[in-house]
Amino acid sequence: MSRKFENKVVIVTGGTSGIGLATAKAFSQEGAAVFITGRRREALDAAIRQIGGRVKGVQADMSKLVDIDRLYDAVQQEHSHIDVVFANAGGGEMVPLGAITEEHYQKTFDTNVKGTLFTVQKALLLLRDGGSIVLTSSTTSISGTPAFSVYSATKAAVRNFARNWILDLKDRHIRVNAISPGVTETAGLNELFGNGESAENTKNYLASLIPAGRVGQPEEIAKAVLFLASDDASFINGIELFVDGGHAQI
């Protein structure tokens, strides 16, 4: 049986954990040569073992331009082009208005906004015409959460990149879409909620607010990313696809 991403070259930033890891696995299972990034060497090595197939890891902080260059240099050593970029590396911390520091602002915007911007811009030389870009936004792009304003602002920015880049990339027929996960079971989410019992209680509370009655799994986000990246989504461009059990729709 033919696989959907056979011999395609796919970049997954933040591919060592959670949504990125599940998506890198899914691309690999569909036959892609996958490049993942993450800042921690050990996590990168563990992810490479888990993903299997044709996966390469590049230790990189996507908020640093020199690291992004190193990623694409590594890709170029093996491939003449890229088919798909999943710009997913990101994260945030809970800080209420009144306690926001310059450092919190800078770290969150550098990772989520600057990182996404230059991950995509620097991919353009290698990205083939007709290729696909998927950006990780969040349901927070359109909804409010206490103590999460800086993160939410970054995700609104990421969502808006998609609207504008489809115009800049029009002549190259490159599609750009944003995926907006709702509450999804990942190490990053558990850390945000203080891990352990505190995280379990918060997730249970949030599950009670979600029409689907539960939080999401990274594999459910991965399936939607593969759809957006694939030819099945050939006329889908500039959208924000919510994968959130209905949370942002009510």
Ligand SMILES: NC(=O)c1ccc[n+]([C@@H]2O[C@H](COP(=O)([O-])OP(=O)(O)OC[C@H]3O[C@@H](n4cnc5c(N)ncnc54)[C@H](OP(=O)(O)O)[C@@H]3O)[C@@H](O)[C@H]2O)c1
């Ligand atoms: N989980 C949710 O409920 C949820 C909901 C909406 C949106 N999202 C978004 O989904 C994306 C993935 O989150 P997740 O929940 O899967 O989190 P996660 O489990 O913490 O995974 C984050 C991944 O990104 C990497 N990463 C973080 N900062 C990076 C940087 N500056 N450079 C390179 N890699 C970096 C991490 O590795 P290192 O730490 O080793 O760098 C890790 O591989 C994020 O953009 C997040 O904002 C998550």
